[in-house]
Amino acid sequence: xxxxxxxxxxxxxxxxxxxxxxxxxxxxxxxxxxxxxxxxxxxxxxxxxxxxxxxxxxxxxxxxxxxxxxxxxxxxxxxxxxxxxxxxxxxxxxxxxxxxxxxxxxxxxxxxxxxxxxxxxxxxxxxxxxxxxxxxxxxxxxxxxxxxxxxxxxxxxxxxxxxxxxxxxxxxxxxxxxxxxxxxxxxxxxxxxxxxxxxxxxxxxxxxxxxxxxxxxxxxxxxxxxxxxxxxxxxxxxxxxxxxxxxxxxxxxxxxxxxxxxxxxxxxxxxxxxxxxxxxxxxxxxxxxxxxxxxxxxxxxxxxxxxxxxxxxxxxxxxxxxxxxxxxxxxxxxxxxxxxxxxxxxxxxxxxxxxxxxxxxxxxxxxxxxxxxxxxxxxxxxxxxxxxxxxxxxxxxxxxxxxxxxxxxxxxxxxxxxxxx
Amino acid sequence: xxxxxxxxxxxxxxxxxxxxxxxxxxxxxxxxxxxxxxxxxxxxxxxxxxxxxxxxxxxxxxxxxxxxxxxxxxxxxxxxxxxxxxxxxxxxxxxxxxxxxxxxxxxxxxxxxxxxxxxxxxxxxxxxxxxxxxxxxxxxxxxxxxxxxxxxxxxxxxxxxxxxxxxxxxxxxxxxxxxxxxxxxxxxxxxxxxxxxxxxxxxxxxxxxxxxxxxxxxxxxxxxxxxxxxxxxxxxxxxxxxxxxxxxxxxxxxxxxxxxxxxxxxxxxxxxxxxxxxxxxxxxxxxxxxxxxxxxxxxxxxxxxxxxxxxxxxxxxxxxxxxxxxxxxxxxxxxxxxxxxxxxxxxxxxxxxxxxxxxxxxxxxxxxxxxxxxxxxxxxxxxxxxxxxxxxxxxxxxxxxxxxxxxxxxxxxxxxxxxxx
Numbered sequence: 001x002x003x004x005x006x007x008x009x010x011x012x013x014x015x016x017x018x019x020x021x022x023x024x025x026x027x028x029x030x031x032x033x034x035x036x037x038x039x040x041x042x043x044x045x046x047x048x049x050x051x052x053x054x055x056x057x058x059x060x061x062x063x064x065x066x067x068x069x070x071x072x073x074x075x076x077x078x079x080x081x082x083x084x085x086x087x088x089x090x091x092x093x094x095x096x097x098x099x100x101x102x103x104x105x106x107x108x109x110x111x112x113x114x115x116x117x118x119x120x121x122x123x124x125x126x127x128x129x130x131x132x133x134x135x136x137x138x139x140x141x142x143x144x145x146x147x148x149x150x151x152x153x154x155x156x157x158x159x160x161x162x163x164x165x166x167x168x169x170x171x172x173x174x175x176x177x178x179x180x181x182x183x184x185x186x187x188x189x190x191x192x193x194x195x196x197x198x199x200x201x202x203x204x205x206x207x208x209x210x211x212x213x214x215x216x217x218x219x220x221x222x223x224x225x226x227x228x229x230x231x232x233x234x235x236x237x238x239x240x241x242x243x244x245x246x247x248x249x250x251x252x253x254x255x256x257x258x259x260x261x262x263x264x265x266x267x268x269x270x271x272x273x274x275x276x277x278x279x280x281x282x283x284x285x286x287x288x289x290x291x292x293x294x295x296x297x298x299x300x301x302x303x304x305x306x307x308x309x310x311x312x313x314x315x316x317x318x319x320x321x322x323x324x325x326x327x328x329x330x331x332x333x334x335x336x337x338x339x340x341x342x343x344x345x346x347x348x349x350x351x352x353x354x355x356x357x358x359x360x361x362x363x364x365x366x367x368x369x370x371x372x373x374x375x376x377x378x379x380x381x382x383x384x385x386x387x388x389x390x391x392x393x394x395x396x397x398x399x400x401x402x403x404x405x406x407x408x409x410x411x412x413x414x415x416x417x418x419x420x421x
Numbered sequence: 422x423x424x425x426x427x428x429x430x431x432x433x434x435x436x437x438x439x440x441x442x443x444x445x446x447x448x449x450x451x452x453x454x455x456x457x458x459x460x461x462x463x464x465x466x467x468x469x470x471x472x473x474x475x476x477x478x479x480x481x482x483x484x485x486x487x488x489x490x491x492x493x494x495x496x497x498x499x500x501x502x503x504x505x506x507x508x509x510x511x512x513x514x515x516x517x518x519x520x521x522x523x524x525x526x527x528x529x530x531x532x533x534x535x536x537x538x539x540x541x542x543x544x545x546x547x548x549x550x551x552x553x554x555x556x557x558x559x560x561x562x563x564x565x566x567x568x569x570x571x572x573x574x575x576x577x578x579x580x581x582x583x584x585x586x587x588x589x590x591x592x593x594x595x596x597x598x599x600x601x602x603x604x605x606x607x608x609x610x611x612x613x614x615x616x617x618x619x620x621x622x623x624x625x626x627x628x629x630x631x632x633x634x635x636x637x638x639x640x641x642x643x644x645x646x647x648x649x650x651x652x653x654x655x656x657x658x659x660x661x662x663x664x665x666x667x668x669x670x671x672x673x674x675x676x677x678x679x680x681x682x683x684x685x686x687x688x689x690x691x692x693x694x695x696x697x698x699x700x701x702x703x704x705x706x707x708x709x710x711x712x713x714x715x716x717x718x719x720x721x722x723x724x725x726x727x728x729x730x731x732x733x734x735x736x737x738x739x740x741x742x743x744x745x746x747x748x749x750x751x752x753x754x755x756x757x758x759x760x761x762x763x764x765x766x767x768x769x770x771x772x773x774x775x776x777x778x779x780x781x782x783x784x785x786x787x788x789x790x791x792x793x794x795x796x797x798x799x800x801x802x803x804x805x806x807x808x809x810x811x812x813x814x815x816x817x818x819x820x821x822x823x824x825x826x827x828x829x830x831x832x833x834x835x836x837x838x839x840x841x842x
Contacts (some may be wrong), residue, residue, distance in 0.1 A: 016477030056437030079490035
């Protein structure tokens with residue numbers, strides 16, 4: 001008998017009919033002899049409706065109350081799934097994040113889990129109940145105020161619970177049936193992966209794959225919780241994310257896939273005095289505003305005027321704020337000009353096999369050259385190469401790389417409508 | 422500086438605009454120098470929407486999960502009101518029933534408050550916060566499961582909190598601006614009362630007045646919490662419910678008002694063997710099914726066959742269930758026949774003045790006779806007379822009694838659309 005944690009995304013729960021379908025699957029898992037813990041996101045558009053209501057009563061709603069409001073969504077969906085489970089003849093109890101012992105930091109809207117003490121869940125499991133835990137939420141360990149975990153928080157709840165309960169696997173259900181070698185909407189012969197290691201999944205999540213949020217993969221890696229990415233609408237076994245890159249024999253290490261990302265913008269800061277601390281000043285301003293910097297390039301300073309240029313990327317959503325802060329720096333003489341460009345995209349190749357195949361970067365650049373794609377920035381890790389290119393070149397580049405590294409399958413991939421989150 | 426508990430009903434909170442209006446009133450109360458605790462019901466139709474969803478996933482939803490689902494409604498409205506309050510420049514924190522220390526029995530769907538330990542609320546008040554507490558909900562003191570208090574539970578939450586905090590007054594806001602001498606939709610010159618005592622309000626609530634639920638008045642009386650019934654849409658001081666009947670000087674005791682009730686049905690059990698325990702058997706069956714009996718009449722047994730008839734009233738909603746149980750008794754020979762009649766209504770006159778005015782019953786019966794209304798059952802308490810009549814006679818009877826006892830004012834009463842709950 002295994003202990004299985006299952007997480008269902010909002011689109012899998014958007015109607016009473018879908019809730020019943022999810023409940024059927026949960027009961028089937030239980031009837032196969034497993035202990036089952038389920039984490040549900042809020043139904044379909046609930047969260048957006050709450051955000052809309054909040055904006056109507058207060059354009060800048062206080063974060064503590066926003067968390068109190070949003071967490072009602074998961075409470076609703078979990079209670080409904082518990083009811084549906086009972087209608088299929090199994091017994092179920094739903095728990096809030098607080099009742100399930102999900103303890104977090106105090107940061108409302110983006111709290112981090114600091115501990116999980118699921119005593120009530122463990123007890124209910126021992127008594128034969130199917131346990132539902134409201135995802136995305138926890139309770140501040142000091143003030144006992146309700147908190148939320150930020151985007152994709154239900155994935156994190158599921159993985160954290162799986163770790164605390166010593167579950168055998170954490171199954172993440174959405175409307176996508178696994179991790180693909182590329183976005184099937186862009187690359188027709190993208191292939192579903194049977195398995196990949198935590199580091200590969202981390203890199204993919206970091207460079208634009210939406211299938212799992214970065215934080216949940218970090219948590220799974222830290223506690224060694226195997227994740228299985230599956231579809232709510234099929235019996236396909238999906239993709240297993242498990243094990244460390246270190247444990248993959250060199251001859252088995254392969255290239256995992258190509259990821260694309262259109263969510264970033266490029267900022268260029270021109271004419272920064274090339275003396276110690278001047279570049280740091282630019283990054284300090286952005287860091288204080290909690291703007292995440294991704295790729296960075298500092299140009300060689302020109303000899304005539306002893307000034308340098310810095311180019312970096314950041315989320316487009318933070319672009320206007322970043323520009324405002326940098327224009328202020330410019331007015332203080334910290335640089336000569338600031339340029340903004342959001343017509344860019346990022347294409348990345350990920351895979352543990354990169355370590356053992358020295359020619360990867362060369363093939364990568366040749367493939368882009370042959371398809372007429374110009375590189376603006378390049379950054380690499382041990383198992384990843386990312387390049388910044390024109391937004392309009394992203395699909396061409398993804399297909400070229402996917403072909404060059406022979407990642408495709410023989411058949412056309414199934415394309416799904418949403419992202420499952 | 423006073424401590425004021427305010428309770429707002431669902432119709433006062435049915436849109437963002439109404440929530441902002443309620444928030445404005447709360448902030449005004451705070452700015453007058455008072456400490457303010459607010460209890461909100463769920464917004465408008467939220468509860469009905471939840472019930473509908475629940476029925477779709479499970480026709481017989483488990484009570485524990487139903488409570489988990491329904492309590493999300495008050496969480497939503499309280500968080501939104503807190504946000505709106507902040508937009509008016511005051512500071513507010515919302516608390517769930519559990520966080521506010523509302524401890525209840527374990528009976529899901531209809532729990533009773535056993536204790537209120539509002540330490541967090543007290544602490545927040547001392548720090549200058551306006552405190553919002555989710556109404557209608559509590560937490561089982563033994564299992565820590567979420568419970569609900571049944572119909573009108575938010576009134577009870579408000580009164581119980583007021584008692585625990587030693588509040589000066591508990592204001593109950595709805596779309597009605599006070600307690601009237603009769604339903605203004607039926608009796609045009611019904612008059613708003615400035616004040617009445619707990620016993621009078623208890624009797625009115627028991628015989629059909631919807632303005633306050635019985636349980637909240639019982640609680641207020643037990644703990645001596647003055648209740649003020651007010652409208653969310655006006656500055657009218659409303660009606661104050663306070664003090665005991667015993668404390669009213671005889672010469673000031675008056676008749677309070679006329680109440681009507683169309684929610685009951687009449688059941689007649691014919692041919693019960695007239696020996697000890699036979700009538701008890703009928704009532705035991707109904708009590709075990711938790712069906713509340715109101716008026717009861719046992720006929721004199723006929724001499725020929727030594728059998729008796731019993732007539733009683735019960736909520737129409739329980740009628741089919743009651744009939745099923747009694748038909749079963751009939752098949753066991755415990756009676757000869759069972760008749761059901763839901764075309765009946767109840768009209769009651771309430772007032773502490775009844776004690777000191779011996780002619781009240783006579784005037785009551787004469788007024789009905791003169792308007793051609795036939796009495797089917799009559800029951801009385803120290804300060805109430807109720808009669809069961811044809812449903813179609815209820816409005817005529819209410820007007821006749823209101824006139825006969827000169828309860829009306831000089832002007833036509835304002836008529837409101839809803840019930841405010």
